[in-house]
Amino acid sequence: MTALFWVGLLAVCAVSGYAVLRAVPPLLHTPLMSGMNALSGIAMIGAMAALSDADSVGVEIAAGIALALATANAVGGFAITDRMLRMFARRSERKPS
């Protein structure tokens, strides 16, 4: 049951992810990559689990560093993607005369 759950989760997410990703045009490939990049900051979740589970100062510091790095990845990634996408959105409103 447990193994089945994890394999099923992986399969569903890989297939649905691929389906939506394919439709993104080359025009937006850099923001797409940068947005994906921000999502890999999901490592925050593991870092938080490790932090709450820390049984020594060393572990706590390591988990804390992981949390800081993953948060920097996520926040910075979403912010930079937003900056880039706004340039594209701005341009769509302005057509050449």
Next chain:
Amino acid sequence: MTASLPLSPWSAASLTLVPLVWLGIRRMRSPATAVGGNTLGAMAMTGFVALAAIEHGLWKSPAAWAWGLGGAVAGGTLAARARMIRMPELVALFNGLGGAASAIVAALALRPGSASSGVLSRAAAPPAAAIGVLTFTGSLVAVLKLARVLDARPIRFRGQVALNRILLAGMIGGTLAGPWMNGTGTPAAAALMLLFGGAAGVTILLGVGGADMPVSISFLNALSGAAAAVAGFAVGHPAPVAVGIVVGAGGLLLTNDMCRAMNRSLGDVLAGRIASAPSPVLPEGAVPAAMPPSPNDPVAALRSARRVIIVPGYGMALAQAQAAVRRLYDALSRRGVEVWFGIHPVAGRMPGHMHVLLAEVEIPYDRFKDLEEINPLFGDCDVAVIVGANDVVNPAARTAAGTPISGMPVLDAGAAKTVVICNLDRQPGYAGVPNPLYDRPHVTLCLGDAAETVVRLAEALERC
């Protein structure tokens, strides 16, 4: 009797946020909705974190707040301050940070006394540690190469290929041994995996050249997703698995696109090998016969043009010539000239690099055309203006065998009636293959800093 789902209620709840991530990516189909899509992704991420904070009771831990806020401020500041020219480095850097975080999480899961100690955890933690740290060191080398601190050419040393194989074998061995390790062996295994992965990231990326960065960065992106997903197995939480695998799929999709655009396999790029496939030889008739010599004055050609195609390359990014290109575009548009931008998928240092630079100067994106769309238009094009591009317009890719660009699909700029090349010099492009275009009679060279040469063209057009 255990519950039928191997999850806490909180982590089960976080699964409901996953479709929000898909929806966000779906909105990236068009620039008009993409900003909202990115916001959706950020909201989903906030939700994941909030649920985990409640689950672990971390919302009342000052230390957790300090680490998290510290990271958020650092990342946010970096993102807000960075100039657009630094985008490839920044994307690579953030990517590496995520990989490092996953590696630390996986390594901690392998310590004796870790809460996650099942077979799944022991099986997943070693590869997650290796892939995560490989992403980290590999991304750092990529950042140094992009920032030109390290030589952008492939850096090779004796035994590099053998060393890469040994490191890879070590990582695979550690992964296979994982499930059978007992509690005392795991810390050593974690240390070894970190060492192998870290070293492999450095040695592999050192051997990759600057022009192959679009492939490498996409691949590192895929790896950071894979590391997050596998680390998710290690800590038994579904959110990193669900989100990480989407990132991995996205990275692989881009990697595949970039490889196809260069006619090279991922293995060839990472091993620094040139295309293994024999290059297709163009039939004699398809090579344009002697073109009538063009007026050597590029301004005269542009002045009488009806259709102009601008081909940007990495040189435009280096010269920061996109504002000059915008001015040229405006000058031509005002004269009623039909202007297109022919953008090669691997022009620049990351997928979509040229699109971002041109978006920065607000050139309407309906003017951009991809390789397949633009090539048929060159035959009916009066002037092709090449700005800092070389390999992606090099006709030798079709005719010469055994070069790094042999068989690479290229932009057919030479088919235009007149070609104006605004490159820095006559040196071959990154691939080191001389470009026969330079010597064709219908080609005019405007050598020098593209920011200046292109502005000069625009000024001349504005005057008349």
